[in-house]
Amino acid sequence: MIPMLLIHLLEALIGFSAGLAVGAGYVAFITILGIIPRLIQLSKTEMFLPIYTACILLGSIFGIYLSFTSRTWEYSAIIVAIWGLMQGIFNGMLAAALTEVLNVFPILYKRMGVEKHLLWLFMAIVFGKIAGSLFQWVFFVR
Incomplete structure (x- = not known):
């Protein structure tokens, strides 16, 4: 019988790998197509680039938090x-x-x-x- 700790580690590894795959796809979508830079260019708000970066990072972290909690x-x-x-x-x-x-x-x-x-x-x-x-x-x- 496989110990429960090994099963939990395998589940964590699979979840982490899936997260990396989805995250890489998201970053590739944003980066290769140039969506965010184009939005910044169209809105002529290049001076707010650090704020855009922080908002994308914090929004992603907050979205991850909401995905893994049952808090309402x-x-x-x-x-x-x-x-x-x-x-x-x-x-x-x-x-x-x-x-x-x-x-x-x-x-x-x-x-x-x-x-x-x-x-x-x-x-x-x-x-x-x-x-x-x-x-x-x-x-x-x-």
């Missing part, structure tokens, strides 16, 4: 709405930067002939992400 917090609907708004803004900017880096929209709007309405297209995506995040946080997370 009770917030008012206003705080949840603000949280959802911030998430929606981030997701919208990330989606816009990703599509711009991959040249999805330039190809799409040239083929569809909507060059004049590009701003409205981007705003629809951003506000759609905001509305979706608010809906999720207000109705499902709360």
Whole structure:
């Protein structure tokens, strides 16, 4: 029979390896596609680079903490709405930067002939992400 300590060590090794694989994929996605640098360039906020770095690091650590605990917090609907708004803004900017880096929209709007309405297209995506995040946080997370 295999001792329980050996089983726990094997589970820890498998979990750590899986975490490294997912983390490497995330870093490759962010780094190779240049999502964060493009967001910084588009928003013309290069002077806040140390703050961006700290936010990405702290957000990742906080997300890991929330993933491994069963702790829940009770917030008012206003705080949840603000949280959802911030998430929606981030997701919208990330989606816009990703599509711009991959040249999805330039190809799409040239083929569809909507060059004049590009701003409205981007705003629809951003506000759609905001509305979706608010809906999720207000109705499902709360």
